[in-house]
Amino acid sequence: MSKSTFVPPNVLPPFKLRFAGLLKRKWFREMVLLWPTLTKRRFSNKTEDYGVFKPSLVSHIRQLSIYVRDIARSRAWYERVAGMTHSRTCEPEPHPFKEGWRIRCCYMSAIEHEECLVLVEEYDPTGRITVPSGMSFFHFALEVKGNQLEDVLAFAKQQQADGFQLNYGPVRHNSEPPLGDGETGGNVACYLYDPDWHNVEFCGAMDTIENYRARYGDLKGKDRA
Amino acid sequence: MNAQPRIPVTNLQHHVFYVTDLERSKAFYIKLFDLQFSALNHPDSSAAMRLSQQEMHFFSFGFHHHDICLVKHHKLKMDNNSMLHFALTVKDAKAFDDVRSRAQDMGLSIREGRILASARPASRSFFLQDPDKHWIEIIEEPSR
Numbered sequence: 001m002s003k004s005t006f007v008p009p010n011v012l013p014p015f016k017l018r019f020a021g022l023l024k025r026k027w028f029r030e031m032v033l034l035w036p037t038l039t040k041r042r043f044s045n046k047t048e049d050y051g052v053f054k055p056s057l058v059s060h061i062r063q064l065s066i067y068v069r070d071i072a073r074s075r076a077w078y079e080r081v082a083g084m085t086h087s088r089t090c091e092p093e094p095h096p097f098k099e100g101w102r103i104r105c106c107y108m109s110a111i112e113h114e115e116c117l118v119l120v121e122e123y124d125p126t127g128r129i130t131v132p133s134g135m136s137f138f139h140f141a142l143e144v145k146g147n148q149l150e151d152v153l154a155f156a157k158q159q160q161a162d163g164f165q166l167n168y169g170p171v172r173h174n175s176e177p178p179l180g181d182g183e184t185g186g187n188v189a190c191y192l193y194d195p196d197w198h199n200v201e202f203c204g205a206m207d208t209i210e211n212y213r214a215r216y217g218d219l220k221g222k223d224r225a
Numbered sequence: 226m227n228a229q230p231r232i233p234v235t236n237l238q239h240h241v242f243y244v245t246d247l248e249r250s251k252a253f254y255i256k257l258f259d260l261q262f263s264a265l266n267h268p269d270s271s272a273a274m275r276l277s278q279q280e281m282h283f284f285s286f287g288f289h290h291h292d293i294c295l296v297k298h299h300k301l302k303m304d305n306n307s308m309l310h311f312a313l314t315v316k317d318a319k320a321f322d323d324v325r326s327r328a329q330d331m332g333l334s335i336r337e338g339r340i341l342a343s344a345r346p347a348s349r350s351f352f353l354q355d356p357d358k359h360w361i362e363i364i365e366e367p368s369r
Contacts, residue, residue, distance in 0.1 A: 008307075009301050010298065010301055012277075016276070019276070023273055023276075028272070029272035032272035032275050032276060033269075033270075033271075033272055033275060036268070036269040036270075036275075041269045042269050042270065043267070043270050044270060054259075054261055054287060055259070055287040055316070056258050056259040056260050056261060056286045056287045057258050057259050057315050057316060057320040057323055058258050058260070058286045058287075058292070058313045058314070058315055058316070059286065059313075059314045059315060059316045059320075060236075060286065060292070060313075060314055061237050061238075061239065061240055061292060061293070061313060061314075062312040062313060062314040062362075062364050062366070063310075063311065063312040063344075063362070064237060064308070064311045064312075065308065065309040065310050065311070065341065066307060066308050066309070067306065067307050067308070067309060080231075082233065082234045083231040083232065083233025083234060084233070084234065090343035091343075093341070093342045093343055094342065096310075096340050096341065096342070096360075097360070103309070103341075105341055105343050107343075110233070110234045110235050110236050110237065111233050111234070111235050112235040112236050113235065113236035113237055115344075115345065116236060116237040117237060118309070118341065120309050122309075130306070132306065132307040133304050133306035133307045134307050135243060135301060135302065135303050135304045135306065135307060136242060136243060136303065136304060136305055136306060136307040136308035136359070137240065137242035137243060137307065137308050138241040138242065138243060138279070138281075138294075138296045138298075139241050140237065140239070140241065141237075141238040141239045141240070141241075142234035142235075142236070142237060142238060143234055143235050143236050143237075143238040144232060144233075144234055144235070145232060145233050145234065145235050146232075147235070151232065155232045158229065158231070158232055181272075181273060182271060182272055182273065183266060183271060183273055184266060184283060184290070184291075185264070185283065185290040185291050186290060187290070196307075198307065201239075202234065203238060203239075206290050206291070207289070207290040208288055208289055208290070209287070209288055212290070
Protein backbone atom coordinates (compact mmCIF):
# COMPACT_ATOMS: atom_id res chain seq x y z
CA MET A 1 0.00 0.00 0.00
CA SER A 2 1.47 3.31 -1.07
CA LYS A 3 2.16 6.20 1.27
CA SER A 4 1.68 9.93 0.76
CA THR A 5 4.65 11.63 -0.85
CA PHE A 6 4.51 14.42 1.74
CA VAL A 7 6.41 13.25 4.80
CA PRO A 8 5.62 15.13 8.03
CA PRO A 9 8.63 16.50 9.92
CA ASN A 10 8.04 14.30 12.97
CA VAL A 11 8.43 11.07 11.00
CA LEU A 12 11.57 9.21 12.01
CA PRO A 13 14.16 9.10 9.21
CA PRO A 14 15.60 5.68 8.32
CA PHE A 15 18.93 6.22 10.10
CA LYS A 16 17.15 7.06 13.37
CA LEU A 17 14.97 3.98 12.96
CA ARG A 18 18.13 1.88 13.07
CA PHE A 19 19.00 3.28 16.49
CA ALA A 20 15.48 2.88 17.89
CA GLY A 21 15.98 -0.80 18.66
CA LEU A 22 18.98 0.04 20.81
CA LEU A 23 16.68 1.70 23.34
CA LYS A 24 16.07 -1.83 24.66
CA ARG A 25 19.74 -1.90 25.79
CA LYS A 26 20.39 -0.25 29.13
CA TRP A 27 23.95 0.72 28.15
CA PHE A 28 22.59 2.66 25.17
CA ARG A 29 19.99 4.49 27.27
CA GLU A 30 22.70 5.34 29.80
CA MET A 31 24.89 6.68 26.99
CA VAL A 32 22.09 8.86 25.62
CA LEU A 33 21.43 10.18 29.13
CA LEU A 34 25.10 10.71 29.96
CA TRP A 35 24.94 14.50 29.74
CA PRO A 36 22.00 14.99 32.14
CA THR A 37 23.62 12.39 34.41
CA LEU A 38 26.95 14.22 34.53
CA THR A 39 25.30 17.60 34.99
CA LYS A 40 23.03 16.16 37.73
CA ARG A 41 19.91 17.21 35.83
CA ARG A 42 18.77 13.63 35.38
CA PHE A 43 15.65 12.45 37.16
CA SER A 44 13.32 9.46 37.13
CA ASN A 45 10.62 9.64 34.49
CA LYS A 46 8.02 8.48 36.97
CA THR A 47 6.19 10.90 39.18
CA GLU A 48 6.18 10.29 42.90
CA ASP A 49 2.51 9.42 42.92
CA TYR A 50 2.66 7.11 39.89
CA GLY A 51 0.34 4.23 40.67
CA VAL A 52 -1.88 6.18 43.04
CA PHE A 53 -4.95 6.25 40.88
CA LYS A 54 -8.24 7.91 41.59
CA PRO A 55 -11.41 8.18 39.52
CA SER A 56 -11.81 10.91 36.94
CA LEU A 57 -15.00 12.08 35.30
CA VAL A 58 -14.06 10.29 32.07
CA SER A 59 -14.85 6.67 31.27
CA HIS A 60 -12.97 6.14 27.99
CA ILE A 61 -11.93 7.64 24.68
CA ARG A 62 -14.97 7.24 22.48
CA GLN A 63 -13.80 8.38 19.07
CA LEU A 64 -10.92 9.92 17.17
CA SER A 65 -11.19 11.59 13.79
CA ILE A 66 -8.09 12.03 11.65
CA TYR A 67 -7.54 13.62 8.27
CA VAL A 68 -6.55 11.35 5.40
CA ARG A 69 -5.88 12.01 1.72
CA ASP A 70 -7.68 8.97 0.38
CA ILE A 71 -10.39 7.21 2.35
CA ALA A 72 -10.25 4.07 0.20
CA ARG A 73 -6.48 3.70 0.70
CA SER A 74 -6.67 4.33 4.46
CA ARG A 75 -9.69 2.10 4.93
CA ALA A 76 -7.85 -0.75 3.22
CA TRP A 77 -4.85 -0.21 5.49
CA TYR A 78 -6.88 -0.26 8.73
CA GLU A 79 -8.80 -3.30 7.56
CA ARG A 80 -5.65 -5.17 6.56
CA VAL A 81 -3.27 -4.15 9.36
CA ALA A 82 -5.60 -3.53 12.30
CA GLY A 83 -8.35 -5.95 11.40
CA MET A 84 -10.89 -3.15 11.73
CA THR A 85 -14.23 -3.25 9.97
CA HIS A 86 -15.84 -0.62 7.82
CA SER A 87 -19.01 0.67 9.42
CA ARG A 88 -20.11 3.28 6.85
CA THR A 89 -18.87 6.05 4.60
CA CYS A 90 -21.08 9.12 4.45
CA GLU A 91 -21.89 11.68 1.80
CA PRO A 92 -19.92 14.93 2.04
CA GLU A 93 -21.10 17.20 4.83
CA PRO A 94 -20.24 20.76 5.92
CA HIS A 95 -17.02 21.08 7.91
CA PRO A 96 -18.09 21.61 11.55
CA PHE A 97 -15.98 24.73 12.05
CA LYS A 98 -14.52 25.90 8.71
CA GLU A 99 -16.95 28.01 6.74
CA GLY A 100 -17.25 26.89 3.13
CA TRP A 101 -15.19 23.73 3.65
CA ARG A 102 -16.57 20.19 3.41
CA ILE A 103 -15.63 16.81 4.81
CA ARG A 104 -16.38 13.19 4.01
CA CYS A 105 -16.31 10.70 6.88
CA CYS A 106 -15.53 6.98 6.91
CA TYR A 107 -16.36 5.28 10.21
CA MET A 108 -14.20 2.31 11.22
CA SER A 109 -14.95 -0.10 14.07
CA ALA A 110 -12.81 -2.36 16.26
CA ILE A 111 -14.32 -5.61 17.49
CA GLU A 112 -15.32 -4.15 20.88
CA HIS A 113 -15.47 -0.47 19.97
CA GLU A 114 -17.96 0.68 17.39
CA GLU A 115 -16.97 3.57 15.13
CA CYS A 116 -13.96 4.43 17.26
CA LEU A 117 -11.96 5.81 14.34
CA VAL A 118 -13.16 8.25 11.70
CA LEU A 119 -11.14 8.74 8.54
CA VAL A 120 -11.87 12.22 7.23
CA GLU A 121 -11.23 13.70 3.81
CA GLU A 122 -11.22 17.49 4.05
CA TYR A 123 -12.00 19.70 1.05
CA ASP A 124 -11.24 23.42 0.89
CA PRO A 125 -13.77 25.84 -0.68
CA THR A 126 -12.32 25.17 -4.15
CA GLY A 127 -12.92 21.44 -3.71
CA ARG A 128 -9.24 20.57 -3.30
CA ILE A 129 -8.42 17.85 -0.75
CA THR A 130 -6.03 18.88 2.02
CA VAL A 131 -2.85 17.08 3.05
CA PRO A 132 -2.63 16.01 6.72
CA SER A 133 0.24 17.84 8.39
CA GLY A 134 1.15 15.10 10.85
CA MET A 135 1.66 17.70 13.57
CA SER A 136 -1.55 17.48 15.64
CA PHE A 137 -0.79 14.23 17.38
CA PHE A 138 2.23 12.03 18.03
CA HIS A 139 0.35 8.74 17.84
CA PHE A 140 -2.81 6.97 18.91
CA ALA A 141 -3.04 3.44 20.27
CA LEU A 142 -5.23 0.49 19.39
CA GLU A 143 -5.36 -2.45 21.78
CA VAL A 144 -4.55 -5.85 20.29
CA LYS A 145 -7.02 -8.69 20.91
CA GLY A 146 -5.91 -10.79 23.86
CA ASN A 147 -4.17 -7.81 25.46
CA GLN A 148 -1.13 -9.82 26.55
CA LEU A 149 2.56 -9.61 25.75
CA GLU A 150 2.47 -12.63 23.46
CA ASP A 151 -0.50 -11.21 21.55
CA VAL A 152 1.36 -8.03 20.67
CA LEU A 153 4.47 -10.01 19.73
CA ALA A 154 2.38 -12.23 17.46
CA PHE A 155 0.74 -9.17 15.95
CA ALA A 156 4.13 -7.59 15.22
CA LYS A 157 5.41 -10.81 13.69
CA GLN A 158 2.33 -11.05 11.49
CA GLN A 159 2.77 -7.50 10.19
CA GLN A 160 6.42 -8.07 9.36
CA ALA A 161 5.61 -11.34 7.62
CA ASP A 162 3.08 -9.44 5.51
CA GLY A 163 5.66 -6.84 4.51
CA PHE A 164 4.55 -4.00 6.77
CA GLN A 165 7.52 -2.26 8.34
CA LEU A 166 7.39 -1.48 12.05
CA ASN A 167 8.81 1.95 12.79
CA TYR A 168 9.39 0.98 16.45
CA GLY A 169 9.12 -2.12 18.59
CA PRO A 170 8.03 -4.50 19.70
CA VAL A 171 9.07 -3.03 23.04
CA ARG A 172 7.75 -2.92 26.57
CA HIS A 173 7.44 0.58 28.02
CA ASN A 174 9.30 -0.08 31.25
CA SER A 175 12.92 -0.86 32.15
CA GLU A 176 12.69 -4.64 32.34
CA PRO A 177 14.86 -6.64 29.90
CA PRO A 178 14.68 -7.94 27.27
CA LEU A 179 11.96 -5.71 25.80
CA GLY A 180 11.99 -2.73 28.16
CA ASP A 181 12.91 0.58 26.53
CA GLY A 182 13.02 2.64 29.74
CA GLU A 183 9.68 4.38 29.11
CA THR A 184 6.53 4.30 31.23
CA GLY A 185 3.17 2.58 31.25
CA GLY A 186 4.23 -1.06 31.11
CA ASN A 187 2.43 -1.57 27.80
CA VAL A 188 3.89 -3.84 25.15
CA ALA A 189 3.80 -2.00 21.85
CA CYS A 190 4.76 -1.87 18.23
CA TYR A 191 4.24 1.07 15.91
CA LEU A 192 3.42 1.42 12.22
CA TYR A 193 2.87 4.42 9.99
CA ASP A 194 -0.45 4.44 8.14
CA PRO A 195 -0.61 5.67 4.50
CA ASP A 196 -0.67 9.33 5.65
CA TRP A 197 2.26 8.81 8.05
CA HIS A 198 -0.01 8.83 11.08
CA ASN A 199 1.84 6.88 13.75
CA VAL A 200 -0.32 4.04 15.10
CA GLU A 201 0.60 2.09 18.24
CA PHE A 202 -0.65 -1.46 18.62
CA CYS A 203 -0.48 -2.33 22.29
CA GLY A 204 -1.46 -4.58 25.15
CA ALA A 205 -0.84 -5.34 28.81
CA MET A 206 -0.67 -1.77 30.05
CA ASP A 207 -0.18 -1.27 33.76
CA THR A 208 -3.45 -0.89 35.63
CA ILE A 209 -4.43 -0.01 39.13
CA GLU A 210 -4.66 -3.75 39.75
CA ASN A 211 -1.30 -4.96 38.49
CA TYR A 212 0.78 -1.93 39.38
CA ARG A 213 1.23 -2.76 43.05
CA ALA A 214 1.86 -6.41 42.29
CA ARG A 215 4.83 -5.32 40.19
CA TYR A 216 6.29 -2.45 42.20
CA GLY A 217 4.76 -2.67 45.67
CA ASP A 218 5.11 0.67 47.41
CA LEU A 219 8.28 1.72 45.58
CA LYS A 220 8.15 5.32 44.47
CA GLY A 221 9.32 6.59 41.13
CA LYS A 222 12.80 7.64 42.21
CA ASP A 223 13.43 4.13 43.59
CA ARG A 224 12.64 2.51 40.26
CA ALA A 225 14.85 4.57 37.96
CA MET B 226 -4.63 -21.52 1.23
CA ASN B 227 -3.75 -21.75 4.93
CA ALA B 228 -3.61 -18.03 5.64
CA GLN B 229 -3.23 -17.22 9.31
CA PRO B 230 -6.28 -15.42 10.70
CA ARG B 231 -5.59 -11.73 11.19
CA ILE B 232 -5.06 -10.54 14.77
CA PRO B 233 -7.53 -7.69 15.16
CA VAL B 234 -7.65 -4.75 17.54
CA THR B 235 -10.40 -4.53 20.12
CA ASN B 236 -10.58 -0.83 20.91
CA LEU B 237 -9.08 2.61 20.76
CA GLN B 238 -6.92 2.58 23.88
CA HIS B 239 -5.09 5.91 24.25
CA HIS B 240 -4.29 9.11 22.40
CA VAL B 241 -1.08 11.14 22.44
CA PHE B 242 -1.36 14.64 21.02
CA TYR B 243 0.79 17.73 20.72
CA VAL B 244 0.42 20.84 22.85
CA THR B 245 2.45 24.04 23.00
CA ASP B 246 2.46 24.61 26.77
CA LEU B 247 2.46 21.48 28.91
CA GLU B 248 1.68 23.19 32.20
CA ARG B 249 -1.23 25.15 30.72
CA SER B 250 -2.72 22.03 29.13
CA LYS B 251 -2.08 19.93 32.23
CA ALA B 252 -4.03 22.43 34.33
CA PHE B 253 -6.83 22.47 31.74
CA TYR B 254 -7.35 18.70 31.59
CA ILE B 255 -7.09 18.19 35.34
CA LYS B 256 -9.48 21.03 36.09
CA LEU B 257 -12.06 20.01 33.50
CA PHE B 258 -11.98 16.21 33.90
CA ASP B 259 -10.12 15.37 37.16
CA LEU B 260 -7.56 13.42 35.14
CA GLN B 261 -4.79 11.80 37.15
CA PHE B 262 -1.27 12.89 36.23
CA SER B 263 0.52 9.54 36.12
CA ALA B 264 4.00 10.12 34.68
CA LEU B 265 6.41 12.54 33.10
CA ASN B 266 8.95 11.62 30.43
CA HIS B 267 11.51 14.34 29.80
CA PRO B 268 14.76 14.58 27.78
CA ASP B 269 16.57 14.56 31.15
CA SER B 270 14.81 11.38 32.28
CA SER B 271 14.16 9.36 29.15
CA ALA B 272 16.52 8.30 26.38
CA ALA B 273 13.67 8.11 23.87
CA MET B 274 12.55 11.63 24.73
CA ARG B 275 16.11 12.90 24.45
CA LEU B 276 16.50 11.38 20.99
CA SER B 277 13.11 12.56 19.77
CA GLN B 278 13.41 15.99 21.45
CA GLN B 279 10.02 15.62 23.06
CA GLU B 280 8.49 15.76 26.51
CA MET B 281 5.41 13.78 27.47
CA HIS B 282 2.93 14.14 30.32
CA PHE B 283 0.79 11.06 30.92
CA PHE B 284 -2.77 11.11 32.30
CA SER B 285 -5.02 8.33 33.53
CA PHE B 286 -8.81 8.23 33.57
CA GLY B 287 -8.41 6.17 36.76
CA PHE B 288 -7.69 2.58 35.78
CA HIS B 289 -5.01 2.28 33.11
CA HIS B 290 -1.62 3.91 33.52
CA HIS B 291 -2.41 6.35 30.73
CA ASP B 292 -5.36 7.20 28.53
CA ILE B 293 -4.25 10.50 27.09
CA CYS B 294 -0.77 11.99 26.88
CA LEU B 295 0.25 15.55 26.15
CA VAL B 296 3.42 15.96 24.09
CA LYS B 297 5.57 19.01 23.61
CA HIS B 298 8.01 18.79 20.71
CA HIS B 299 10.96 21.01 21.51
CA LYS B 300 11.90 21.63 17.87
CA LEU B 301 8.75 21.27 15.77
CA LYS B 302 5.60 23.39 15.79
CA MET B 303 2.25 21.70 16.32
CA ASP B 304 -0.91 22.53 14.37
CA ASN B 305 -4.52 21.36 14.04
CA ASN B 306 -4.25 20.01 10.51
CA SER B 307 -4.06 16.27 11.03
CA MET B 308 -6.76 15.64 13.65
CA LEU B 309 -10.32 16.93 13.50
CA HIS B 310 -11.37 15.97 17.03
CA PHE B 311 -11.43 13.36 19.75
CA ALA B 312 -14.40 12.37 21.88
CA LEU B 313 -14.47 11.42 25.55
CA THR B 314 -17.31 9.49 27.14
CA VAL B 315 -17.98 10.56 30.70
CA LYS B 316 -18.83 8.11 33.48
CA ASP B 317 -22.47 9.01 33.97
CA ALA B 318 -25.07 11.76 33.81
CA LYS B 319 -23.67 13.53 36.86
CA ALA B 320 -20.18 13.57 35.37
CA PHE B 321 -21.61 15.06 32.18
CA ASP B 322 -23.28 17.83 34.16
CA ASP B 323 -20.10 18.38 36.18
CA VAL B 324 -17.92 18.75 33.08
CA ARG B 325 -20.39 21.16 31.47
CA SER B 326 -20.60 23.21 34.66
CA ARG B 327 -16.80 23.34 34.95
CA ALA B 328 -16.47 24.33 31.28
CA GLN B 329 -18.87 27.20 31.85
CA ASP B 330 -16.99 28.28 34.99
CA MET B 331 -13.75 28.22 32.97
CA GLY B 332 -15.34 30.54 30.40
CA LEU B 333 -15.04 28.00 27.59
CA SER B 334 -17.19 28.36 24.50
CA ILE B 335 -19.58 25.39 24.34
CA ARG B 336 -21.35 24.05 21.26
CA GLU B 337 -24.21 21.61 21.64
CA GLY B 338 -24.62 18.27 19.86
CA ARG B 339 -22.23 16.00 17.95
CA ILE B 340 -19.29 17.62 16.23
CA LEU B 341 -19.72 15.53 13.07
CA ALA B 342 -23.12 15.88 11.40
CA SER B 343 -22.89 12.23 10.30
CA ALA B 344 -22.11 10.86 13.79
CA ARG B 345 -24.55 8.55 15.53
CA PRO B 346 -26.76 10.32 18.09
CA ALA B 347 -25.69 10.25 21.74
CA SER B 348 -27.77 10.67 24.88
CA ARG B 349 -26.22 14.10 25.36
CA SER B 350 -23.13 15.72 23.89
CA PHE B 351 -21.34 19.01 23.51
CA PHE B 352 -17.94 20.09 22.27
CA LEU B 353 -15.32 22.67 23.05
CA GLN B 354 -11.67 23.52 22.39
CA ASP B 355 -8.63 23.02 24.61
CA PRO B 356 -5.93 25.73 24.91
CA ASP B 357 -4.30 24.56 21.66
CA LYS B 358 -7.58 24.63 19.71
CA HIS B 359 -7.92 20.84 19.70
CA TRP B 360 -11.63 20.03 19.50
CA ILE B 361 -12.91 17.76 22.29
CA GLU B 362 -16.37 16.23 22.25
CA ILE B 363 -17.92 15.22 25.57
CA ILE B 364 -20.46 12.44 25.35
CA GLU B 365 -22.88 10.79 27.75
CA GLU B 366 -23.69 7.20 26.86
CA PRO B 367 -23.93 3.84 28.61
CA SER B 368 -20.46 2.60 29.69
CA ARG B 369 -18.87 -0.18 27.67
